[in-house]
Amino acid sequence: MLFWRGWIRLTAKMTWQGSLIFLLNWLGLPLLALLAAVLLFRRWYKIYPFFLFYIVTAEAVGLVRLAALKSPSYNHIYWVSDTFLAVAAFLATYELFFKRLFPAFYRTRLYRLSFPGAAILVTAAAILNAVLGGHYSTLGTAIHIYEFLRGMMIFLFVLLMIFMGRQWDKQEFGIAFGFGLDVSTSLLLHGSWMHTSGRSAILAMWSVIAYDLACIVWLYCFWSRPNAAVTPPPVPPSPEVLLEATKWEKSLKDLVHPEKR
Numbered sequence: 229m230l231f232w233r234g235w236i237r238l239t240a241k242m243t244w245q246g247s248l249i250f251l252l253n254w255l256g257l258p259l260l261a262l263l264a265a266v267l268l269f270r271r272w273y274k275i276y277p278f279f280l281f282y283i284v285t286a287e288a289v290g291l292v293r294l295a296a297l298k299s300p301s302y303n304h305i306y307w308v309s310d311t312f313l314a315v316a317a318f319l320a321t322y323e324l325f326f327k328r329l330f331p332a333f334y335r336t337r338l339y340r341l342s343f344p345g346a347a348i349l350v351t352a353a354a355i356l357n358a359v360l361g362g363h364y365s366t367l368g369t370a371i372h373i374y375e376f377l378r379g380m381m382i383f384l385f386v387l388l389m390i391f392m393g394r395q396w397d398k399q400e401f402g403i404a405f406g407f408g409l410d411v412s413t414s415l416l417l418h419g420s421w422m423h424t425s426g427r428s429a430i431l432a433m434w435s436v437i438a439y440d441l442a443c444i445v446w447l448y449c450f451w452s453r454p455n456a457a458v459t460p461p462p463v464p465p466s467p468e469v470l471l472e473a474t475k476w477e478k479s480l481k482d483l484v485h486p487e488k489r
Contacts, residue, residue: 252436254294259443260287263450270453272399278316278323278344279403283446285316307367308355314374315351317407319344324403325381329388347374372415379411402449406442413438 264283267273273280289309296305322344351370358364382404389396413435 249433252433252440254290255440256443257287257290257294259440259447260290263443263447266447266450270450272450272454275454276320276323276399276403278319282316282320286313289313304359304364307364307371308359310371311351311355311367314371315347317410318347318374318378320403321378321381321385321407324400324407325385328394328400329385329392375411375414378407379415382408382411398449398452399454402445406445409438409442409445410435 260283264280264287267276267280267283289312292309293302293306296302299305354366354370358367385404386408388394413431416431416435
């Protein structure tokens, strides 16, 4: 899922084609490292904490896969790490969707943490079942479900932003555009794996290229410093409003303390 497909490996001599494939597969690593540094330095993590969590998770997963590239247990490492990556991407998309379109829902701590908590518990159970019981096929199903949910949220996010007349900022557009590129190619790739016996190298490479482009878009959108929130000066109420407020205050006092009338 997402990038650096593990089965596109360099087993022969490093030709220029092999060098290009290797570069495309692992270009996300330096881009994600730079993006994480930008998010921390510019303090974007205060606005998009789950997105930073996803970027750090993706970087860690990439380093683990690169270190285990020639390991005989690479396939198991790939599917377990891809599950972690799917959850982190789902949480970042969830943050974008609810924080922008339903801010009142997102501000409530119970609601804000309920979906991520449930996703983490279900995923942890699936990973334990796969590792202890050897049922790694269940991880592929879990990843596909997370990708489908993420694709639906991105689709609804774009649709509601258009129909509700909301204004995009550069960072929201960048996250949605990057995840849209990633999830569309990932769903196509996993769909081809599930319905055909072979694996399309061309489709996998397009998925890798799409993810590299997503990293570049994110880096561009988050390069600038976040705008400081400017609180507008309070507008003084009109005399009519003050008079009406005084009447309501007097009525409430008479209701609470009727003996003082």
